[in-house]
Amino acid sequence: MTLYPIADVHYGAQECMEKEFRAYIKAIEQDNHAAVILAGDLINNGIKSSVTNCYDETCTPKQQKYDMVDFLMPIKDKIICGARGNHEYRVTKESSFDIMEDIFRELGIVQCYAKDMGFLKISLGEKPNKKQATYMFAVAHGNGGGQLLGSGLNKPDAMQITIEGIDGIISGHTHKPAKVPSGRLIFDSHNNNIIRGKTMIFVCTSWLDYGDYPERMLLRPTAFNPDTIRLDGKTKQWS
Numbered sequence: 001m002t003l004y005p006i007a008d009v010h011y012g013a014q015e016c017m018e019k020e021f022r023a024y025i026k027a028i029e030q031d032n033h034a035a036v037i038l039a040g041d042l043i044n045n046g047i048k049s050s051v052t053n054c055y056d057e058t059c060t061p062k063q064q065k066y067d068m069v070d071f072l073m074p075i076k077d078k079i080i081c082g083a084r085g086n087h088e089y090r091v092t093k094e095s096s097f098d099i100m101e102d103i104f105r106e107l108g109i110v111q112c113y114a115k116d117m118g119f120l121k122i123s124l125g126e127k128p129n130k131k132q133a134t135y136m137f138a139v140a141h142g143n144g145g146g147q148l149l150g151s152g153l154n155k156p157d158a159m160q161i162t163i164e165g166i167d168g169i170i171s172g173h174t175h176k177p178a179k180v181p182s183g184r185l186i187f188d189s190h191n192n193n194i195i196r197g198k199t200m201i202f203v204c205t206s207w208l209d210y211g212d213y214p215e216r217m218l219l220r221p222t223a224f225n226p227d228t229i230r231l232d233g234k235t236k237q238w239s
Contacts, residue, residue: 007172040085125233
């Protein structure tokens with residue numbers, strides 16, 4: 001199975017790389033082994049009370065939601081989990097309406113929506129012991145960060161250490177794409193042993209070209225690097 005984590009599309013922002021996003025959706029549509037995880041900020045959702053200048057949006061938040069549903073409709077059966085980002089939460093805070101939930105409901109997959117954090121259990125294939133390979137992931141949009149590349153890993157790394165049994169955490173928000181192995185010690189009480197486990201910190205790329213807010217704030221550009229997670233079914237191994 002190939003996981004396609006998607007976050008920080010910011011559709012509606014003038015810098016949104018819509019052409020590239022549409023092509024990525026098309027590639028997912030053609031991958032028979034694809035599973036999609038949506039980690040928030042799919043739309044820019046500029047409203048008057050937000051930092052975003054609502055007058056610079058390419059279309060209204062309502063139209064952004066409708067268009068995002070249209071973008072995702074061809075791959076709706078491949079979406080297995082979703083969490084909202086801070087840009088979607090803007091409307092929730094002001095009025096209680098949840099745009100991300102609306103998107104999932106209109107796609108007919110509201111049961112896959114996890115609000116602020118979701119937990120995934122994926123079992124596939126068959127290992128030599130005749131059991132399936134099972135993977136556990138936490139999914140959230142994320143928060144905080146900083147200008148340096150490593151600072152974008154601090155919060156998801158700290159969070160994944162607190163959740164016993166997961167194989168990795170998938171987030172976004174920082175716009176600093178990364179797929180980094182992390183480690184932990186596991187007390188195997190069944191065999192009276194300490195073993196070293198490997199987990200993964202995955203931070204989604206953003207779909208914004210450089211300009212506007214980063215230029216005004218003198219922020220360094222970030223990489224555009226849509227990445228995937230391949231889950232092996234014969235041995236428990238991700239890449």
